[in-house]
Amino acid sequence: MLLCPILYFFFLINIHKFQPMKTRLAFYFSFCLFFPFFSIQILAQSDVIQPPKYLVVKIDGKYGYVNWEGKTTIPAQFLAAHFFSEGLAAVRTEKGYAYVDSLGNFALPPKYDGAEDFKNGVAKVYIKGKPYLIDTKGKILFEHSFRELDVF
Numbered sequence: 011m012l013l014c015p016i017l018y019f020f021f022l023i024n025i026h027k028f029q030p031m032k033t034r035l036a037f038y039f040s041f042c043l044f045f046p047f048f049s050i051q052i053l054a055q056s057d058v059i060q061p062p063k064y065l066v067v068k069i070d071g072k073y074g075y076v077n078w079e080g081k082t083t084i085p086a087q088f089l090a091a092h093f094f095s096e097g098l099a100a101v102r103t104e105k106g107y108a109y110v111d112s113l114g115n116f117a118l119p120p121k122y123d124g125a126e127d128f129k130n131g132v133a134k135v136y137i138k139g140k141p142y143l144i145d146t147k148g149k150i151l152f153e154h155s156f157r158e159l160d161v162f
Contacts, residue, residue: 062093064112073101075114084114095127098146107135109148118148134160 064075064083074086090102098109098117108120124136132143132151141158143151 064094064099066091066093075099083112084110092125092127095129095133096131096146098128100125100127100133109133117146118144 061078064077067074067076067086069086072086073088073091074082075084075091077083088101088103092100094112098111101108101110102125103120105120107122107125108116109118109125111117122135122137123139126134128146131145133146135142135144142154145151
């Protein structure tokens with residue numbers, strides 16, 4: 011009976027290469043089948059990914075958003091556009107990267123050299139080539155002297 015959880019633990023370590031499990035988009039279900047002389051562990055992964063609410067479209071060299079019916083929700087006006095993540099989407103304007111809400115209003119103004127999607131309320135942005143982590147209000151979470159940061 012103890013062998014089943016031990017095999018499960020070692021299997022998870024092997025498939026994730028000693029990295030923490032990312033359970034935001036995946037739920038792990040395990041089933042143990044007990045037999046008189048041994049136990050078998052079966053691991054199944056079920057990705058729970060919802061389709062995006064809006065789709066990114068390119069019209070005449072500019073990017074915008076449409077809904078699943080094809081109706082324009084945010085006109086094509088950006089140089090680049092990411093999918094929405096946690097209610098905000100990173101977009102590139104002539105002045106720099108910014109974040110817009112689902113109505114097309116700037117939630118965070120165009121002041122970044124680069125911007126990535128929000129994950130758990132945190133996004134990585136670049137200001138003058140230096141990476142920073144910000145929250146959904148645009149507040150820099152901490153000052154640092156690192157050349158690179160990564161969100162995990």
